[in-house]
Amino acid sequence: MTKFLLAVHVLAAVVAVGPVTVAASMFPPAARRALASPDDPRAVGTVELLHRICRVYAVVGVVVPVFGFATASDMGVLGSAWLIVSIALTALAALVLVALVLPRQGALVEGGGTREATVRLAMFTGLFNLLWATVTILMIVRPGSTTGA
Template sequence: MTKLVLSIHVLAAIILIGPATIAASLFPRYARQALAPQGEEAGSAMGALRVLHRVTRLYAGASLLVPAFGVVTAQLMGSLGQSWMIASMVLTAIAAGLLAFTVFSQDAVMEVLDEKAGDTAARSAAAATLPRLAMITGLFSLAWAVVTVLMVFRPGSSTGA
């Protein structure tokens, strides 16, 4: 049973967190193009931006299954109280917070782009948030990379791996 739950946990991480990470990371680039003064590049970026936003939102919600299966796996393996597992859970919570911030920031950018008036001040304000959004998505990716390393190396683990 442990191997099945662990397999589901790993597959869920790959299938759900990977696309959310990529879509969130690409969003600021296409948002920059879409927020630029109207031109051919801005129009073509909108379609990609809508897809990236939808992928980020859907996969962010579905990725809640990853820590759920992770906790069950840790419980079955008897490693729930070990330091590497606690660190992984804390980093997972931080990553979830960063992803939630990313989704809400993307929502704000999409609202500005969906307004028909084309308020240049609102567009400029939204464009000013993009470097921070790119940094947050980078931190989200880094958090998951560290969690992955902790899951593989399990420093101080007593589970024999």
């Protein structure tokens, strides 16, 4: 059962978190292009599409920690320091996405933004991506792991 839960957890992370990180990273430059050419329907459409991808996959991404907890419970590692840190960083990444990235994207989609707003958004998006990269590294390295990896 552990292998199944772990496989679903990893697949969910790749399928759900991957698109959010890519689309969120693409959003600030796309928003700058749309701000520079507000009459270009293609530029505006790109920004709207990237925001929609971020919103939808953020919701789908809830599956990742659900299966993560199930996997950790099945493996008996819920009290491990690396997992507790990973959980905290995952919660922080979710908070950054929901409180800082998505609302700023939404404001830019609605036309209420400036070039400076895209720079600030890029900073928050970078923080979001850095948090996920750190969680991924912790999941791979797992300090104190007995697997020898």
